[in-house]
Amino acid sequence: MAFRSFAIRTFGCQMNVHDSDKLANLLLHAGYAAAEPDDADVLVVNTCSIREKAEHKLYSDLGLLRRWKAAREGRLIGVGGCVAQQEGDALLARFPQLDFVFGTHNLRHVPAMVRAAEAGQRSADVSTSRSLDRFDLPERHPQFEASTPGRAFLTVMEGCDMFCTFCIVPTTRGREVSRPADAIVCEAEDLAARGVVELVLLGQTVNAYGRHDVRRGHASSNGTMRFSALLARLAAIPGIERIRYTSPHPLFFDEALVAAHGDLAPLCPHVHLPVQSGSDAVLARMRRRYTGDDVRRLAESLRRARPGLVLTTDLIVGFPGETDAEFEATLRLVRDAGFVDAFSFKYSPRPGTPAAGLPDAVAEEVAQARLEALQAQVRAQTLAYHRSRVGGEADVLIEGRSRRAQQLAGRDPWHRVVNVAAEHFPDVAPGQIVRVRIAEATPHSLIGEPDASAGAHPGSRNLPVASVPESGFASGAVAIRR
Numbered sequence: 001m002a003f004r005s006f007a008i009r010t011f012g013c014q015m016n017v018h019d020s021d022k023l024a025n026l027l028l029h030a031g032y033a034a035a036e037p038d039d040a041d042v043l044v045v046n047t048c049s050i051r052e053k054a055e056h057k058l059y060s061d062l063g064l065l066r067r068w069k070a071a072r073e074g075r076l077i078g079v080g081g082c083v084a085q086q087e088g089d090a091l092l093a094r095f096p097q098l099d100f101v102f103g104t105h106n107l108r109h110v111p112a113m114v115r116a117a118e119a120g121q122r123s124a125d126v127s128t129s130r131s132l133d134r135f136d137l138p139e140r141h142p143q144f145e146a147s148t149p150g151r152a153f154l155t156v157m158e159g160c161d162m163f164c165t166f167c168i169v170p171t172t173r174g175r176e177v178s179r180p181a182d183a184i185v186c187e188a189e190d191l192a193a194r195g196v197v198e199l200v201l202l203g204q205t206v207n208a209y210g211r212h213d214v215r216r217g218h219a220s221s222n223g224t225m226r227f228s229a230l231l232a233r234l235a236a237i238p239g240i241e242r243i244r245y246t247s248p249h250p251l252f253f254d255e256a257l258v259a260a261h262g263d264l265a266p267l268c269p270h271v272h273l274p275v276q277s278g279s280d281a282v283l284a285r286m287r288r289r290y291t292g293d294d295v296r297r298l299a300e301s302l303r304r305a306r307p308g309l310v311l312t313t314d315l316i317v318g319f320p321g322e323t324d325a326e327f328e329a330t331l332r333l334v335r336d337a338g339f340v341d342a343f344s345f346k347y348s349p350r351p352g353t354p355a356a357g358l359p360d361a362v363a364e365e366v367a368q369a370r371l372e373a374l375q376a377q378v379r380a381q382t383l384a385y386h387r388s389r390v391g392g393e394a395d396v397l398i399e400g401r402s403r404r405a406q407q408l409a410g411r412d413p414w415h416r417v418v419n420v421a422a423e424h425f426p427d428v429a430p431g432q433i434v435r436v437r438i439a440e441a442t443p444h445s446l447i448g449e450p451d452a453s454a455g456a457h458p459g460s461r462n463l464p465v466a467s468v469p470e471s472g473f474a475s476g477a478v479a480i481r482r
């Protein structure tokens with residue numbers, strides 16, 4: 001029996017979202033069609049195990065999927081991603097409704113695993129390797145639909161060698177491997193030719209790109225280079241208006257990378273910089289290899305290189321042994337570094353990680369109270385920043401319609417969500433950039449209006465960075481650019 005259609009459910013971070021895109025593309029090339037889960041023959045769940053709650057989502061999902069599978073004969077279920085990497089064929093043994101399990105290094109083998117499953121053969125492949133083969137993937141299939149037209153993820157490195165004591169990622173994603181620069185640039189050129197204007201460079205510690213290969217600043221035998229040099233190559237590609245990267249580690253900001261934020265106009269004035277804690281003692285127990293003051297200095301140099309640059313972060317509260325004073329150090333760092341937004345989490349012990357064995361667990365109610373206090377402070381900082389933007393201008397990459405259908409929603413270069421009334425931009429489609437004036441600030445987003453002040457749009461790409469004021473770009477009329 002031949003199966004014709006597939007659907008993918010994705011949990012976890014942007015690497016997983018991008019892996020699901022790669023998998024969808026592979027299955028399209030293998031002759032399958034994309035479908036909604038209700039109509040699909042093959043359903044793949046791409047999993048995350050960063051916190052216990054994320055991992056449990058898979059198990060509750062698999063319960064529900066038993067019914068999905070029973071509803072039509074011959075349906076198949078596969079599980080991939082970080083839980084799959086961790087559990088391997090134990091998942092097949094535990095869940096009879098599962099047909100195949102693949103790890104984070106094995107996307108390319110999935111079409112063959114689906115075919116084997118169609119022939120009645122259940123399989124698990126969670127083998128890992130340092131080979132660069134896993135980066136060799138086919139180009140976008142004509143039927144591939146990007147979730148956000150105009151923007152594309154681009155893998156530059158995978159894996160993590162940092163082994164922060166709380167984190168499961170080095171186990172689930174394996175060792176750090178950087179992709180040759182030529183292959184990255186080639187993919188970026190292809191994306192630009194297809195209308196992509198914004199690249200989001202991905203890696204677990206993305207700014208560690210090439211660090212194992214680069215010797216005294218020369219390109220290595222693996223074809224990598226300094227991260228800042230890679231950024232410069234990508235910034236020179238015609239049509240690429242915006243470049244972001246996620247997630248960088250504070251340890252790998254060298255002078256050249258900081259300077260790149262002043263030199264490369266397409267490099268967005270936003271850095272998502274996970275710092276986890278503001279207490280030096282907690283940072284040491286987490287094995288993060290920097291201090292709160294290192295972060296303060298880095299924030300300052302980035303803002304000196306690019307005035308108006310926005311920093312956002314990830315934070316963990318309730319790490320084993322965290323005292324009230326240590327938690328307050330986090331609040332102080334969030335204030336001093338001027339983070340505009342943050343993802344904050346209660347520490348969740350992950351099996352096999354060093355921190356899972358640490359004494360002095362923080363009581364759940366204490367961790368909850370700290371989370372709420374931290375989030376209240378972050379909300380206040382977000383709103384203060386949003387208010388500071390009112391009256392300024394922004395170029396917004398339209399992503400789609402917001403829940404209230406009369407609004408178009410997109411992101412500005414500072415990564416803030418901007419909503420604009422659709423009636424003002426009847427001809428604008430997702431993937432296009434419009435210039436607006438910020439009329440209003442809300443806790444979660446900015447509201448943009450057509451910019452009445454006349455004058456041709458200068459094109460942000462050619463604006464010298466020095467002329468970009470704190471609150472936005474220089475004046476211009478509403479314009480649509482591709």
Ligand code: SAH
Nearest residue numbers: 050166167204247274314315345346347348
């Ligand atoms: N590579 C990135 C983070 C990837 S994981 C970095 O180095 O910062 C995404 C976020 O999940 C982390 O920044 C951290 O805040 C959170 N996280 C990771 N492990 C966690 C755990 N065991 N408990 C709670 N939060 C965790």
Ligand code: SF4
Nearest residue numbers: 160162163164167169
């Ligand atoms: Fe996890 Fe640390 Fe690696 Fe980030 S740098 S993925 S937090 S081990």
Ligand code: F3S
Nearest residue numbers: 012013048049050082
């Ligand atoms: Fe989750 Fe794996 Fe990403 S654990 S956060 S999907 S790297």
